[in-house]
Amino acid sequence: MNLAAFIQRVSSFVFDHRKTLLVVFGILTLIFAASASRLVVDAGFNKMVPLTHPYMQVYREYAKDFGSANRVAIALVQKEGDIFNAEYMKKLKALTDDVFLLNGVDRPSVKSLFTPNTRFIEVIEEGFSGGNVIPATFQGTDADLKTVRGNVLKSTEIGRSVASDFTGALVSAALLEVDPQTSQKLNYFEVANRLEELRAKYASDKHGVHIIGFAKAIGDIRDGARGVIGFFGIAFVITAGLMLWFVKDVKLTAIALVVAMMPVLWLLGTLPILGYGIDPLSILVPFLIFSIGVSHAVQMTKTWEREVASGVDGLSAAKRSFAKLFIPGTLALLTNVLGFAVIMLIPIDIVRELGITASLGVAWMIITNKMLLPILLSYSTLSKGVAADEKYQEGRADRIWSVAAGCVLKKRATIIIAIAVVVGVAGLLQAHNLKVGDYGIGVPELRPDSRYNLDNLKVVEKFAIGVNTLGVVAQTKNVQGACTQYDIMSAIEGFDWAMQNVAGTQSVISLPGMGKMVNAGFNEGSLKWRQLPRDAQVMAQAVTPIDTSTGLLNTDCSAMQILVNTTDQQGETLARLVSKAKEFGKQYGSDKLEFKLATGNMGVTAATNEAVDKARYEMNFAIFGALLVMCMVTFRSLRATICILIPLALVSILCEALMPLLGIGLKVSTLPVIALGVGVGVDYAIYLYDRIEVHLEEGKPLQGAFFEALKERGTAMVFTAVTMTLGVGTWALSALKFQADMGILLAFMFFLNMLGALFLLPALAAFLLKPHGAAKA
Numbered sequence: 001m002n003l004a005a006f007i008q009r010v011s012s013f014v015f016d017h018r019k020t021l022l023v024v025f026g027i028l029t030l031i032f033a034a035s036a037s038r039l040v041v042d043a044g045f046n047k048m049v050p051l052t053h054p055y056m057q058v059y060r061e062y063a064k065d066f067g068s069a070n071r072v073a074i075a076l077v078q079k080e081g082d083i084f085n086a087e088y089m090k091k092l093k094a095l096t097d098d099v100f101l102l103n104g105v106d107r108p109s110v111k112s113l114f115t116p117n118t119r120f121i122e123v124i125e126e127g128f129s130g131g132n133v134i135p136a137t138f139q140g141t142d143a144d145l146k147t148v149r150g151n152v153l154k155s156t157e158i159g160r161s162v163a164s165d166f167t168g169a170l171v172s173a174a175l176l177e178v179d180p181q182t183s184q185k186l187n188y189f190e191v192a193n194r195l196e197e198l199r200a201k202y203a204s205d206k207h208g209v210h211i212i213g214f215a216k217a218i219g220d221i222r223d224g225a226r227g228v229i230g231f232f233g234i235a236f237v238i239t240a241g242l243m244l245w246f247v248k249d250v251k252l253t254a255i256a257l258v259v260a261m262m263p264v265l266w267l268l269g270t271l272p273i274l275g276y277g278i279d280p281l282s283i284l285v286p287f288l289i290f291s292i293g294v295s296h297a298v299q300m301t302k303t304w305e306r307e308v309a310s311g312v313d314g315l316s317a318a319k320r321s322f323a324k325l326f327i328p329g330t331l332a333l334l335t336n337v338l339g340f341a342v343i344m345l346i347p348i349d350i351v352r353e354l355g356i357t358a359s360l361g362v363a364w365m366i367i368t369n370k371m372l373l374p375i376l377l378s379y380s381t382l383s384k385g386v387a388a389d390e391k392y393q394e395g396r397a398d399r400i401w402s403v404a405a406g407c408v409l410k411k412r413a414t415i416i417i418a419i420a421v422v423v424g425v426a427g428l429l430q431a432h433n434l435k436v437g438d439y440g441i442g443v444p445e446l447r448p449d450s451r452y453n454l455d456n457l458k459v460v461e462k463f464a465i466g467v468n469t470l471g472v473v474a475q476t477k478n479v480q481g482a483c484t485q486y487d488i489m490s491a492i493e494g495f496d497w498a499m500q501n502v503a504g505t506q507s508v509i510s511l512p513g514m515g516k517m518v519n520a521g522f523n524e525g526s527l528k529w530r531q532l533p534r535d536a537q538v539m540a541q542a543v544t545p546i547d548t549s550t551g552l553l554n555t556d557c558s559a560m561q562i563l564v565n566t567t568d569q570q571g572e573t574l575a576r577l578v579s580k581a582k583e584f585g586k587q588y589g590s591d592k593l594e595f596k597l598a599t600g601n602m603g604v605t606a607a608t609n610e611a612v613d614k615a616r617y618e619m620n621f622a623i624f625g626a627l628l629v630m631c632m633v634t635f636r637s638l639r640a641t642i643c644i645l646i647p648l649a650l651v652s653i654l655c656e657a658l659m660p661l662l663g664i665g666l667k668v669s670t671l672p673v674i675a676l677g678v679g680v681g682v683d684y685a686i687y688l689y690d691r692i693e694v695h696l697e698e699g700k701p702l703q704g705a706f707f708e709a710l711k712e713r714g715t716a717m718v719f720t721a722v723t724m725t726l727g728v729g730t731w732a733l734s735a736l737k738f739q740a741d742m743g744i745l746l747a748f749m750f751f752l753n754m755l756g757a758l759f760l761l762p763a764l765a766a767f768l769l770k771p772h773g774a775a776k777a
Contacts, residue, residue: 011323015315015375021375025372029266035268035269035273036268039271039278040272040277042276042277046349047279047348047350047353048668049604051349053347053607053610053611055597055604055610058596062561063599065554065555065559069604070175071109071214072175072213073213073459074195074198074210074211075163075169075170075208075209075212076092076095076207077207078207079206079207079208082165083166084148084149086141089134092169093114095171095202096112096114098201099171099173100173102191102194103194104215105175106176110173111171113134113162113169114134117547119133120152121521130545133151133152133155152166159463163463164463167462170463175214175215188214189219189222191219192215192220193219195211195215195219210456210459212452212455212456216455217445220450220451221445224450227734228284228287231731231734232290235726238727239257240257243257243298247298247301249382249383252377255301255373256297259293259372259373260294261290262364262372263361263362263368264361266361266364267286267289267361268286270360271357271360276353276356279350279354282350282353284731286361288746289358289361291723291724291727291728292361294720294724295723295724296332298716298719299716300329300369300374300377303321303325303716304380307320314378315378317378318375321374321377327634327690331686331690332682332683333363334366335630335682335683336679336680337362337363338626338627339623339627339678339682340355340358340359340675340679342355342623342626343672344356344359345615345619346612346672347615348608348668351668354672355672358676401714405703405710407758407762407763408762408763409766410767412763413764413766416759416760417763420760423650427653427654427656427657428653430657431660434660434665435570435660436616437575437605437665438570438605439570439663441568442457444738445669446735446736448737468601468602469564469565469566469601469602470563470578470581470603470606471561471563471564471598472564472585472596472599473560473596474492474594474596475595476488476558478592479592483540484536484539484543484557485536486533486534489532489539491590491593492512492593493513494584494588495562495595496508498580502580503576504566504567504574504576505564505567508562509552510560511546514552515532517530518541518542519541519542522541564602569605574605574609575606577602578597578598581598612667616671619671620652620674623675627682628645634686635693640689640768642768643689643761643764643768644682644685644686646764647753647756647757648682648685650756654752655674656674662741670741673745674749676746680724680746680749680750681749683720684720684721684754684756685757685761688714688761692706692765695708702766706762706765717757717758718758720754721754729743729744729747731743731744
């Protein structure tokens with residue numbers, strides 16, 4: 001069976017069973033609408049990280065020993081004076097109790113001045129003395145407050161649990177992944193709500209409350225994501241207005257918009273059936289599906305309108321439109337599916353869910369756009385006035401397309417290609433400045449002036465360490481009492497010193513560092529004795545006071561954690577620290593000692609950055625490889641495929657060049673942008689080249705074939721690009737920075753991909769395609 005016969009059989013099935021199919025589509029819509037009502041917003045810490053990465057395997061292996069990076073920290077700050085007053089201490093004690101009772105908190109991990117794991121040690125005439133920083137007998141009297149002040153000064157908590165200027169204190173805790181009450185995944189949004197209730201309860205004109213941590217960040221992202229509905233409404237109004245102006249018929253506009261919305265509804269109904277929720281970082285996907293749906297609906301509607309204007313009835317026009325657009329439209333949508341499926345190569349669950357969600361939406365669109373829309377159009381009519389307006393509009397557009405068709409002339413084509421080469425080279429040079437990871441401080445998904453990032457800024461200002469921590473585990477092998485062995489401890493001390501001298505390190509905490517201080521304490525606090533003793537028994541004496549609750553050693557001392565507190569969380573800083581840690585481990589590691597990356601929240605970030613950097617090239621190779629195969633199968637021409645892919649590759653390069661100029665890093669939220677932009681942008685080239693090929697096979701010269709293709713597809717293509725660009729461009733105003741970043745980048749790619757199809761594709765065709773017949777290679 002040849003292609004024409006296949007299209008005819010599909011067409012016969014669709015139009016011979018119009019009423020039956022409409023009933024089926026109606027029933028499916030009701031089922032999916034009911035299912036969509038069960039859709040929940042789903043977020044999780046583990047979804048945000050590459051669990052298969054070696055760093056994450058180390059992180060999970062030692063999570064029970066050294067704690068989770070999934071923590072929350074609440075800073076209670078005294079606005080005037082210091083914390084050593086009865087009112088503040090009463091409020092800090094109540095806040096500690098509330099955090100301890102918070103559902104989802106790993107209670108043994110709770111730490112504040114009032115918890116028993118916050119201790120001090122001092123040297124006295126008899127040796128060592130110590131205890132809880134706030135004793136159990138604390139009543140808030142002046143004498144008690146004086147005692148607490150002294151204990152804080154004797155402890156190592158300044159800059160950690162207590163602000164460096166004594167104006168605040170931290171209450172921190174690790175969160176569980178599973179809710180102990182329900183045995184289900186912890187509801188981070190509920191935790192975020194409870195944290196906000198604590199803020200409202202304890203904030204006053206005398207005290208400020210500042211909260212940081214994954215749960216709070218994801219809650220704030222959720223709150224910002226609610227604004228997506230508003231942007232969706234704005235985009236819908238813009239699209240409806242432009243489409244009404246474009247097709248000049250209210251009924252056709254309504255049909256096109258309803259059909260564009262159908263795959264969104266079907267997608268939202270499919271997710272609960274498959275056991276998926278929707279993540280705040282994936283909440284933009286339905287809008288993207290709507291935009292793609294509008295793009296394909298415009299092509300079908302405009303083609304039908306043109307056929308009716310030529311004098312045929314609605315049913316015949318629908319059949320002709322179906323025959324013309326079935327192959328290029330289905331191919332374009334399949335390439336969209338492939339483009340989004342490629343995102344699933346990235347080993348981060350949230351990105352994979354985004355790929356699954358987008359692929360499902362486009363897959364449903366193949367049915368709604370290629371079956372439902374032609375059926376609805378077949379029952380429609382076009383008034384004589386609209387038909388006349390259509391012919392007039394075509395006449396005006398023809399004058400523009402006759403000029404654009406001149407791009408295939410060798411002289412103009414040479415100029416266009418030369419400009420593309422210069423722009424491409426400049427883009428490649430600029431793209432080298434693209435950084436992997438975050439710019440600035442705080443959570444990059446939120447605006448710098450968001451409450452969370454302002455809270456983060458305050459915590460960084462008040463507390464010297466503990467906000468950004470990269471952990472490295474020194475794992476011993478077959479060594480009894482490893483923390484009493486001088487050679488082991490000396491190697492770890494060397495690592496401590498090496499990391500202190502890397503740019504981006506704020507401070508380093510390690511067992512040898514603490515042990516040296518204890519050793520000096522045993523010798524009247526003399527600085528001469530602040531060193532590691534070579535005798536095993538003296539070494540044991542130096543490290544025994546250091547408890548496992550510090551996170552510096554496990555119960556049998558076979559693993560010791562070195563905590564590197566960083567000045568920021570930028571990708572360059574982490575890459576520098578990780579590189580030094582690997583270099584030291586390779587040089588000084590032995591059969592008895594291995595330095596293993598990584599733990600801490602910056603260990604998670606470093607793993608994510610490396611996974612994103614690796615996936616960047618794999619994803620680009622996979623998506624362009626998939627497009628190459630699809631175009632070769634469909635057009636059976638390497639020359640044609642090159643004409644289609646080169647403009648897409650150029651725009652991808654320019655997108656990567658734009659990102660550093662706008663201060664946008666390559667991270668989990670921005671990595672899929674290029675795949676999304678290419679997957680959608682290829683539609684323009686496929687729709688256009690499909691008609692160029694048809695007219696070339698009719699024997700027309702390339703300029704004539706391009707002119708006819710522009711007459712048939714050009715107006716709809718430009719309209720679609722402008723509509724989608726304006727729609728996603730509104731995201732730039734979002735409270736969520738990652739949505740604004742995606743909106744700017746997608747708008748940039750959508751519009752430039754259209755220009756590439758209009759100008760660069762025909763310029764390349766002028767040199768690559770044969771002047772008569774189908775281009776074969």
